[in-house]
Amino acid sequence: MAQTITQKILSKAANRTFVDAGESVWLNVDILLTHDVCGPPTFDIFKEEFGATAKVWDPKKIVVLPDHYIFTANEHAHRNIDLLRQFAKEQGLEHYYDVGSDRYKGVCHVALAEEGFNLPGTVLFGTDSHTCTSGAFGMFGTGIGNTDAAFILGTGKLWEKVPESMKFTFEGTMPEYLTAKDLILQILGDITTDGATYRAMEFDGEAIFSLPMEERMTLTNMAIEGGGMNGIIAADEVTERYVKARSNKPYELFRSDPDAKYHSKYSYDVRKLEPVVAQPHSPDNRATVRSVQGTKITKSYIGSCTGGKLTDFMMAAKILKGQKVSVTTNIVPATVKVALDLEHERYDGQTLKQIFEDAGCSIALPSCAACLGGPADTVGRSVDNDVVVSTTNRNFPGRMGSKHAGVYLASPLTAAASAITGKLTDPRDFL
Amino acid sequence: MEKVIQGKAYVLGKNIDTDQIIPAEHLVYSLSNPEEVKLYGKYALSGVPPEQGGLPEGNIPFIEEGSFGSEFTIIIAGPNFGCGSSREHAPFALKVAGIKAIIAESYARIFYRNSVDGGFLIPYETSEHLNQLINTGDELKIDVTLNTIENLTRKVTYTLNPLGDVFSIVEAGGIFAYARQENLMAQS
Numbered sequence: 261m262a263q264t265i266t267q268k269i270l271s272k273a274a275n276r277t278f279v280d281a282g283e284s285v286w287l288n289v290d291i292l293l294t295h296d297v298c299g300p301p302t303f304d305i306f307k308e309e310f311g312a313t314a315k316v317w318d319p320k321k322i323v324v325l326p327d328h329y330i331f332t333a334n335e336h337a338h339r340n341i342d343l344l345r346q347f348a349k350e351q352g353l354e355h356y357y358d359v360g361s362d363r364y365k366g367v368c369h370v371a372l373a374e375e376g377f378n379l380p381g382t383v384l385f386g387t388d389s390h391t392c393t394s395g396a397f398g399m400f401g402t403g404i405g406n407t408d409a410a411f412i413l414g415t416g417k418l419w420e421k422v423p424e425s426m427k428f429t430f431e432g433t434m435p436e437y438l439t440a441k442d443l444i445l446q447i448l449g450d451i452t453t454d455g456a457t458y459r460a461m462e463f464d465g466e467a468i469f470s471l472p473m474e475e476r477m478t479l480t481n482m483a484i485e486g487g488g489m490n491g492i493i494a495a496d497e498v499t500e501r502y503v504k505a506r507s508n509k510p511y512e513l514f515r516s517d518p519d520a521k522y523h524s525k526y527s528y529d530v531r532k533l534e535p536v537v538a539q540p541h542s543p544d545n546r547a548t549v550r551s552v553q554g555t556k557i558t559k560s561y562i563g564s565c566t567g568g569k570l571t572d573f574m575m576a577a578k579i580l581k582g583q584k585v586s587v588t589t590n591i592v593p594a595t596v597k598v599a600l601d602l603e604h605e606r607y608d609g610q611t612l613k614q615i616f617e618d619a620g621c622s623i624a625l626p627s628c629a630a631c632l633g634g635p636a637d638t639v640g641r642s643v644d645n646d647v648v649v650s651t652t653n654r655n656f657p658g659r660m661g662s663k664h665a666g667v668y669l670a671s672p673l674t675a676a677a678s679a680i681t682g683k684l685t686d687p688r689d690f691l
Numbered sequence: 692m693e694k695v696i697q698g699k700a701y702v703l704g705k706n707i708d709t710d711q712i713i714p715a716e717h718l719v720y721s722l723s724n725p726e727e728v729k730l731y732g733k734y735a736l737s738g739v740p741p742e743q744g745g746l747p748e749g750n751i752p753f754i755e756e757g758s759f760g761s762e763f764t765i766i767i768a769g770p771n772f773g774c775g776s777s778r779e780h781a782p783f784a785l786k787v788a789g790i791k792a793i794i795a796e797s798y799a800r801i802f803y804r805n806s807v808d809g810g811f812l813i814p815y816e817t818s819e820h821l822n823q824l825i826n827t828g829d830e831l832k833i834d835v836t837l838n839t840i841e842n843l844t845r846k847v848t849y850t851l852n853p854l855g856d857v858f859s860i861v862e863a864g865g866i867f868a869y870a871r872q873e874n875l876m877a878q879s
Contacts, residue, residue, distance in 0.1 A: 336719035405779030
């Protein structure tokens with residue numbers, strides 16, 4: 261029987277040769293990811309259900325990356341980091357990346373990739389909805405809650421309903437002004453925020469496979485904004501090169517069968533697409549930048565798991581070089597690695613850090629920061645009636661802090677161009 | 692599991708995401724310390740813009756100022772309830788506030804799983820636009836065995852979609868209770 265790539269990976273994890281969309285199966289989990297917001301309650305449930313002295317199923321398969329509330333004076337947030345530290349010590353978790361140590365990484369989805377945890381053909385569950393990011397590596401990744409995560413901690417298994425797949429094919433060569441963020445916002449406008457609920461979103465086509473890994477991650481990251489269970493891109497030589505440079509673990513490549521069944525298929529020609537934004541207050545509220553050009557903004561925010569990677573900052577630097585921003589512009593590298601890269605990577609002879617500082621941007625320490633608002637003292641948190649253009653992934657009411665603020669989701673090119681003019685601006689004006 | 696759930700309705704619109712259910716700044720509180728747990732009740736649904744809370748009129752607070760629980764027992768909402776983040780704090784906060792069931796046109800996957808697997812509340816689906824037929828404050832009665840909801844204020848009864856596969860997990864009270872019952876945890 262023909263299967264999609266998602267079915268094939270889940271078949272393997274269920275010790276089967278075929279699984280059908282709609283059936284519930286028990287999966288063996290390769291990696292469980294958690295962080296400072298959901299780790300402590302997950303550990304509490306684990307102890308309550310398996311016993312105070314119980315041991316996790318496999319300490320090598322648990323990755324704990326604190327990233328949400330790191331640079332804050334909030335005492336509850338500090339307490340949660342202490343709880344992670346304590347559990348990691350009790351259980352001997354070697355993949356714990358402690359805050360305040362030189363092991364600290366930053367935003368978990370980007371750090372997972374950097375540290376070589378993303379391996380084609382594997383199954384990842386994480387206590388974060390953007391765990392689907394890892395699907396860019398030809399693997400299955402999805403978000404779960406604390407109870408499900410506690411169940412995995414004790415058993416290494418979880419039930420899941422095999423999703424139907426939706427296929428999104430992008431043909432053509434990517435124009436300079438178009439980014440993965442524009443592609444996913446285009447899709448969300450077409451399918452809406454529940455158009456892929458309980459389904460796999462599979463990305464295919466010449467334009468997709470021309471993208472570097474980080475841009476592919478921007479696409480799969482936002483599968484959840486369409487309600488998707490997972491986003492997935494089959495691994496190719498670009499993926500293998502990235503993975504081999506970071507891991508010596510075995511992996512398996514899967515591809516969808518040509519006659520696999522899909523719920524639906526969408527096809528786009530990237531040469532006909534334009535830079536777009538998602539207007540307040542929903543990621544599917546799409547508009548071309550040209551159609552809302554001139555809308556006044558009070559902040560520009562470039563950061564997060566979907567918009568704070570090195571490729572995102574390379575794009576922003578291309579626009580900001582030799583320019584001055586006219587509104588508060590926060591540069592928030594996803595990880596410590598990205599922050600270091602800003603000091604070394606150059607565009608047109610200058611380091612990215614120099615370009616951003618010369619333009620008047622402020623560079624923050626790596627964490628999730630204001631992508632999800634966070635405690636009151638979080639860098640870049642929206643206040644009052646702020647109008648923010650942001651490379652993050654969600655703009656529901658209050659997402660970046662203030663309930664009264666409006667957030668326009670956009671590509672790093674659009675966020676940078678808009679930062680210069682103080683108004684929503686099509687990046688083609690600066691390219 | 693209670694066979695009958697009765698209480699007042701709180702009516703909401705569509706795409707109620709987890710930041711509206713429990714804003715991210717509150718996720719720092721413990722889910723096991725009883726004093727901190729109360730705060731989840733206090734801030735449940737505090738991210739909903741006031742005019743969109745308590746439809747059709749709006750501007751009806753879910754939690755009265757200074758209170759840690761709600762006078763409402765059942766949430767009625769449109770499609771895609773619980774979209775957004777994976778925070779289990781969302782169904783947890785609603786449970787702490789006193790919500791026992793939600794009736795929505797559809798749910799985001801993680802919120803649905805969390806509600807069922809955590810045993811916090813029952814996420815019912817309906818094919819009718821109940822959030823346009825029921826007003827905030829109406830007295831409702833859900834019959835869990837018959838899969839019906841009766842609006843006692845307006846004397847109308849609607850049929851709910853069957854819970855299907857997940858009924859046994861709901862009935863057991865969550866994934867751990869279910870796994871024990873089915874001897875699934877002994878295997879591992």
